[in-house]
Amino acid sequence: MAATMAEQIHVIENVPVSFPFTPYPCQIEYMEKVIKALQNNTNAILESPTGTGKTLSLLCATLSWRQQLPAPVISEWDLQSDSKGPLGGRPKIIYASRTHSQLSQAIHELKSTSYRPKVSIIGSRDQLCINSEVMSKDSNAEKVHACHAKVAAKSCTYYNNVDLKRLSVPEGFIPDIEELVGMGTKNKMCPYYLAREMKTEADLIFMPYNYILDLRTRLVHGINITNTVVILDEAHNIERVCEDSSSFELTSTDIAHCIKDIDYLLKNKYEEAKEYLSELDTQTQNTLKDLANLKELFLCLEDSLDKIELKSENNECVKPGSYIFEFLGKAGITTETHVVLIDQCSQAIASLTSDQSLHRTSTNLQKFLEAIKIVFSGSCPAGMTRERMASLHYRVYIKSDNNKRKKKSDVWTTDNNTDDTCRRLCYWCFNPGYAMTELVRQGVRSVILTSGTLSPLESFTSELQLEFPVSLQGSHVIGKDQVWVGVVSKGPDNVHLNSSYQTRFTPAYMDSLGNTLVNFFRIIPDGVLVFFPSYVVMETLVTHWKEHSNIFMRMEQHKQIFKEPKFKNEFNSVMSAYYEKIGSADKVGGAFFGVCRGKVSEGLDFADNNGRAVIITGLPYPPFAEPKVQLKMEYLKDARSNFNRTELITDKQWYNQQATRAVNQAIGRVIRHKNDYGAIILCDERQEREGGEGERDE
Structure with a gap:
């Protein structure tokens, strides 16, 4: 640990933890749970609302615990582990999140601390390769084989320079993907293989969580998880990721x-x-x-x-x-x-x-x-x-x-x-x-699942077939006067707001919802986020408001409208335009139309003026008639009745949970720190019922 910045030391569970400022009570509680799980070599599931400094708490607690491991324990791990790490066999920390954007945010948080572990970040050739000939290939498989051929023939200058120039990497270098590519480009050495070399000596390795949950990907990238601590951040979708990886x-x-x-x-x-x-x-x-x-x-x-x-x-x-x-x-x-x-x-x-x-x-x-x-x-x-x-x-x-x-x-x-x-x-x-059991079977010491939206926690234990002796449902850092939450069950014309399959495309509902949004845009300052159940619903509504009424025109009198694009290459430019509009002097502000489970709802930051309100226009249930949804529900019924797995949630609970977690995740875009404030507006009468029990979306 470097002592180059102001720091505060807090003794938590007998471990001195360096923290860059005075932690909130909820952060102390969170770090207590992390350290307790690590000390007991067990698993933890920790829910902490968005904006409570979860990532910073997680990193500081984990790294302080690792640093304070007594020598006898280190010697024991040395004997058990085939990992030749730099710190005498201390367990490596694998920090996994959903996207590289979220990993970059975590790396940014790490840089604000006094901890300077050896770090590596794992990515694909698409993200890290700087050989133009390899990158000109059309498919990933072509890139892989072109790369292997060049490496075998020693015809890639960037790869050949990794051993020659890797010592030029400065001490304490904590790179995200862009910084790693910049370092490789500057020194003409391959960022992809540099990351792999750094991984062998790293104390802390960052990677998207499909890299660790997928056995085949672990083998390809040489990721040894024996005696590691595996942190799965933003883990609210982890069940689906586990299923998809298999x-x-x-x-x-x-x-x-x-x-x-x-x-x-x-x-x-x-x-x-x-x-x-x-x-x-x-x-x-x-x-x-x-x-x-x-x-x-x-x-x-x-x-x-x-x-x-x-x-x-x-x-x-x-x-x-x-x-x-x-x-x-x-x-x-x-x-x-x-x-x-x-x-x-x-x-x-x-x-x-x-x-x-x-x-x-x-x-x-x-x-x-x-x-x-x-x-x-x-x-x-x-x-x-x-x-x-x-x-x-x-x-x-x-x-x-x-x-x-x-x-x-x-x-x-x-x-x-x-x-x-x-x-x-x-x-x-x-x-x-199935995937999680295979992961743990490799000898992982502890698995920590964390997110702002994990409730109900019990479903993770049953679905992942993993015990979590340490758990937390943390409180928020904001006061009640900083957030307003309300359900709007009817529009200004007294039409019921209900986005179920039966009503969502009726002219009466579409007009009423549109007029409701116009009224909110008129009074809410700066930025407003509006989330729809799906791309199809969003596009259909916007088309109706443009072509069959003057609703969209009236919206634009109060807010400039931005829509979440379907294609990745358009996303950054749309986001930049939105942020620029909110920061402009004209004070008109903007409204960003996004989709539940889309990129905007999953981990992006709309702090302060960028998001003074979030409006949820419906309940994003999975499409009930979809074969995969039907089979998942039948699987749960079958497992409970025929295999006596009564600890599993019911098919109805699972169906409702999918909507609830998606809504909660979208809501979390607004309140991002202790001084932030905003409104959460739920425009669907079904939200007045408990969890929308029994609702189905065709």
Whole structure:
């Protein structure tokens, strides 16, 4: 710990904690819980409202505990751990959050403290590679193989300079992604491999949480989690992330493109070798044989997918998770053969991406390869088969889309045929505990889940199949006079505000909601956030207000309107324009239209004048008729009734929880510090009922 800045030392749970200012009582309580969990090598789930300095408290408490570990404990960990860290075997801290933007905020907080641990941040080649030739590739798989080829051939100057120039990294360097890229560019060394080198000596490693929850990604990035403390910040979506990391979807179009790719490689290899067929070397013969086997395998999969019997009324069917092994087994893909298949696919991908003259990508082969890895990844508990595990945690959903559609067009195909039917096979995991159990099984010392919106905490214990002996539902730092919360159940024309499926697109509701917003825009100063249940609802309402009334024009008389874009490349410019408008001298202010569960609602800061009110225009329930929603609810029913997992929440509780947490997360954008203030306005009569119990959104 450096003593280069003013600091205060507070002894918490017998650990001296350095803090950059006098902590609030809620921060003291939060740090007590963190240190208690770490001292007892156990897990914690900690809810602390947005604006209470949660991230700063978390970092200071964790780093102070780590720094104060007694020597006997360090020696014990040294013997147990294969990690050669710089501090005699002290456990590494892995700090994971949802996005790199949130990680950058955490790194900014760390820099405000007196702690100067060795730090690394893990990112993708898309974010960190500065080799223009590699970055010119279209797909991630191409970039990976182009990078590997250059590294193997020692033809990347930036990679070659990592060992030569890494000592130029200054002591106490705490970089976010942009700073790491800047350091690499300045010194002409690869930021991607520099981060990996820094990781081996780091005390604290930052990464998006899909990097740690996904076993395959952990292996790719060489992330060893044995004896680590894993912090999952902004963990309100962690259940869905766990499920998604263990799931995949594969279409008949994907398989068709795999066949074309293999066929293309076969023809190319044959053309190269046809003049020497009688004297082909063993390696070339094996390559041609492997490619022929792969083509036969994909043809078999395509045929099997087409022959699955679907229900005539909806062109779909649902099968137990174990069916995936039956389906793959028809093409000879089994526990015994999948390792060889992975190797053959990897070689085919390398061939496609390394030869620029082929002008093809390997996107679909890579997608298939990832699917196979998901099916056969992880280990089974004693006495449990893979088939049994899949039946417990997964469902297979097959759907046929009979609409005429163009085959996927990419740089590597010129086909313009239409596909009469496209079948989609989905292997969906509905037990988030499956991924979390696999994580803990690697020897993690403590898992800390934290966010501003985790309630009810009990559902995490049951769904993640993880005990949290330490828990907290913290209080806020603001007074009651700094926030106003109210439900607006009717518009100015006395029409009920109810955004349910039955009423959300009726002219009466759309006009009433629009007029309600006009009235709020008239009286609320500076910035206003307005959240809609979905992009479709937002776009439909805005179109109605523009084309069928003068409502949008009246809105713009009081606020300049900004809309959350769907595409990432447009997001920063829209946000900058909004902040600039709020900071301008004309005092008109702005209204930002966002979407619950969208980027604006998940972690962005609208402090002070940027957000004097947040208006929630409905309850963002998942679409009830969606197959994945239906199957999740059926899974919960089945687990409770047939497998006696009564600790799980009910299907109705889960459905309501999805809306409640999304609303709470959106609300948290406004009050960002102890001196902030604002209004929370809930424009839906269902909010007057307790949690909207029983409501369903079609």
